[in-house]
Each structure stands twice: as C-alpha cells, then as structure tokens.
Amino acid sequence: MKQDVIFTNDIEEALSRAVYAVGGDRCYVLCDEHTHQLVLPRINSPYVSQAHTIVIEAGEEAKSMRTVERVWQELCDNGATRHSMMINIGGGMVTDLGGFAAATFKRGMSFVNIPTTLLGAVDAAVGGKTGVNFAGLKNEVGTFAPARSVVISSRFFDTLPREELLSGFAEMIKHALIDGSSHLDTLLNVDVTSCRGEDMLCMLQQSIAVKQRIVEQDPYEKGMRKWLNLGHTIGHAIESHSHRHGRAVPHGYAVAWGLVCELILSHRLLKLPSEVVYALAKYIDNHYGAYAITCDDYDELIELMQHDKKNEGDKINFTLLHRIGDCAVNNAVERKEIEISLDFYRDLFHL
Numbered sequence: 001m002k003q004d005v006i007f008t009n010d011i012e013e014a015l016s017r018a019v020y021a022v023g024g025d026r027c028y029v030l031c032d033e034h035t036h037q038l039v040l041p042r043i044n045s046p047y048v049s050q051a052h053t054i055v056i057e058a059g060e061e062a063k064s065m066r067t068v069e070r071v072w073q074e075l076c077d078n079g080a081t082r083h084s085m086m087i088n089i090g091g092g093m094v095t096d097l098g099g100f101a102a103a104t105f106k107r108g109m110s111f112v113n114i115p116t117t118l119l120g121a122v123d124a125a126v127g128g129k130t131g132v133n134f135a136g137l138k139n140e141v142g143t144f145a146p147a148r149s150v151v152i153s154s155r156f157f158d159t160l161p162r163e164e165l166l167s168g169f170a171e172m173i174k175h176a177l178i179d180g181s182s183h184l185d186t187l188l189n190v191d192v193t194s195c196r197g198e199d200m201l202c203m204l205q206q207s208i209a210v211k212q213r214i215v216e217q218d219p220y221e222k223g224m225r226k227w228l229n230l231g232h233t234i235g236h237a238i239e240s241h242s243h244r245h246g247r248a249v250p251h252g253y254a255v256a257w258g259l260v261c262e263l264i265l266s267h268r269l270l271k272l273p274s275e276v277v278y279a280l281a282k283y284i285d286n287h288y289g290a291y292a293i294t295c296d297d298y299d300e301l302i303e304l305m306q307h308d309k310k311n312e313g314d315k316i317n318f319t320l321l322h323r324i325g326d327c328a329v330n331n332a333v334e335r336k337e338i339e340i341s342l343d344f345y346r347d348l349f350h351l
C-alpha cells in the first residue's frame with residue numbers, strides 16, 4: 001500500500017499537484033462545521049473554492065452511517081461519478097468518514113486527505129484505514145483504502161486547543177519509542193504547544209515516516225502493524241474507564257498514560273532499561289498530568305483490557321519494547337503483572 005505523502009506549508013501548490021495526479025472530472029470537499037469555518041477560508045485554491053462543499057457535524061457522534069448516507073446523497077445530487085475526487089479537510093473523524101464514503105461510492109472514487117489536527121496528521125490520515133462507528137462500537141465498519149495523496153501541513157494547528165495538540169503528540173511519542181532513542185530525545189525536549197512552522201513540519205515528517213514504514217510492510221495488520229498498538233491496550237482501557245465515569249480524557253492522553261504502564265511492563269518482562277520509563281513518566285506527568293486511579297479501579301481496567309484484544313485464557317496480549325526501537329508483539333501478560341504495572345504507575349505519578 002503506497003501512499004503519496006506531501007509535506008509542505010504551501011498547501012495550494014500541493015493540492016494542485018494531487019488533483020492533477022488523480023485527473024478526475026470534478027472535486028468535492030468534505031469538512032466538518034469547525035474546519036468549514038476555521039480552515040477552508042485559509043486555503044486559497046480553486047480546487048477548494050470552486051468545489052461543491054459538503055459540511056458535516058463535528059465530533060465523534062457524527063462519525064456514523066447516517067452521516068455517510070448524507071455524504072453519498074450529496075454526491076449523487078451533485079453529479080459525482082466514479083472519476084470524481086473527494087478532498088477531506090479535517091481531523092481524523094473527517095478523514096476516516098470521508099475516506100470510507102469515497103472508497104465505497106460507485107465502488108470507489110479517489111480521495112485526498114488534508115489533516116487539520118495533529119492526531120489526524122500523524123495517525124488517522126495516513127495508513128489507509130477508513131471507517132465509521134456502528135452499533136456503539138468504534139470503527140466497526142470500514143475499509144482499507146489509501147488516500148491518493150495526503151497533504152501534511154502545520155499551517156492550521158494554530159487554532160487547535162492545547163489539549164488537541166498534546167493528544168496528537170502522544171502518538172508521536174509512540175512512534176519515537178518504536179523508532180529509536182535519538183527520535184525520542186528530540187521529542188522529549190520539545191514543547192509541542194509552541195512548536196510551529198518548519199520545525200513542526202520536520203517533526204511530522206520523521207513521525208509519519210515511522211508509521212509509513214510499518215504500514216508499507218504490513219498494510220492489513222497481520223503482524224508488524226501491531227507495533228502501532230504500543231500503549232493502546234492499557235490506553236484504551238483508561239479511555240473507556242474515563243468515559244464510563246464521567247471524566248472523559250482525550251484519546252492521546254489515555255495513550256500517554258498507557259505508554260507509561262506498558263513501558264513498566266516492558267521493563268519488568270523484557271528488561272527495557274528503567275531510565276526510559278523514568279524519562280517518559282516525568283515528561284508525561286509534567287505535560288499531561290495524571291489519570292487518578294486507586295487499586296479499586298484495577299478490576300474494571302483489566303476487564304476493559306480483556307474486551308479490547310484477542311487474549312489467551314486469563315492473560316492479555318501486549319506489544320512491548322525490548323529497547324527503544326525494538327518492539328515485541330503478542331506478549332501474553334498475567335493479570336498480576338498488569339496490577340504491578342498499575343501500582344508502579346501510581347507511584348510514579350504520586351497517586
């Protein structure tokens with residue numbers, strides 16, 4: 001699965017190239033109500049201003065089949081053909097839903113992604129997974145369908161709240177842990193909330209290259225792509241726990257705490273050096289704070305982890321690290337070890 005990823009702050013020029021490469025008969029723009037207001041007016045391109053624009057509601061609630069149907073209907077009503085092209089301008093919600101709507105319309109029209117959130121840029125817009133939520137389950141319906149081009153820019157991040165920046169940054173930290181220690185050192189010395197322009201673009205390039213390398217080798221998640229699950233087994237459990245208990249945290253925050261816990265497991269089970277755990281925990285504590293839990297939450301968190309994965313008996317499968325840059329998949333971990341990692345997490349975050 002080869003995806004053309006263009007890194008630039010000259011979006012207009014990159015978009016012309018992307019549209020030219022597809023050579024379609026007509027362009028359609030998909031955005032949500034926020035990117036419609038905040039981002040579209042800042043793109044000075046005829047491919048955007050002259051396109052039929054489809055505006056969907058913002059937020060995860062709108063990532064549904066009902067919205068996809070609305071998008072298909074607007075495409076139908078406005079003369080789209082299989083040779084038309086969709087330009088998805090938004091965060092991961094828009095690129096996931098827009099990619100799915102395009103990939104299934106008339107058996108597939110081309111689409112280009114212009115991610116406008118940090119999480120969208122480093123994760124959702126690249127890698128070819130598209131989809132929507134269904135029957136209360138996240139990303140339950142979808143396809144593997146790569147965008148023809150992904151235009152990565154840092155130009156629109158100035159309107160993102162600090163929380164959104166930090167949420168995306170956690171996925172960048174994950175990529176660095178998978179990649180190597182110099183990449184991680186660079187990130188742990190950065191304040192993402194004030195990083196802009198070319199500096200941000202360089203970081204994006206390095207981070208997305210990690211995901212691309214993995215996806216190119218394992219596009220359909222048969223093995224190596226599981227590396228990208230690092231931090232997510234415990235992270236997803238924390239995220240669901242936070243929603244259940246009315247103190248919802250952004251996905252990336254949950255991943256940040258999940259990474260710390262899974263690095264503790266990596267230290268205990270695979271001898272990952274403890275300095276890595278301490279350095280990461282310190283950074284996460286300083287920038288993300290802590291997710292407060294007590295030992296009374298362990299049962300529920302572990303039950304949520306069991307939902308998340310194919311597991312063997314009582315054990316839960318984890319992607320862990322031998323060293324920075326050296327992942328090991330399918331580690332079946334005993335419940336007791338998970339409890340110990342949560343104990344250590346609470347110690348590190350003074351909970």
Ligand SMILES: NC(=O)c1ccc[n+]([C@@H]2O[C@H](COP(=O)([O-])OP(=O)(O)OC[C@H]3O[C@@H](n4cnc5c(N)ncnc54)[C@H](O)[C@@H]3O)[C@@H](O)[C@H]2O)c1
Binds near residue numbers: 116160
């Ligand atoms: N396909 C994949 O591989 C993959 C990977 C990770 C996440 N995802 C999906 O991505 C989604 C999360 O992505 P997200 O965090 O970007 O969510 P999102 O698209 O819902 O965006 C978050 C909020 O920011 C707003 N926004 C977007 N750009 C903005 C800008 N420049 N300035 C101000 N506000 C802006 C949006 O309107 C929204 O309100 C989830 O649905 C998740 O399932 C997919």
Ligand SMILES: [Zn+2]
Binds near residue numbers: 123251255
């Ligand atoms: Zn994630």
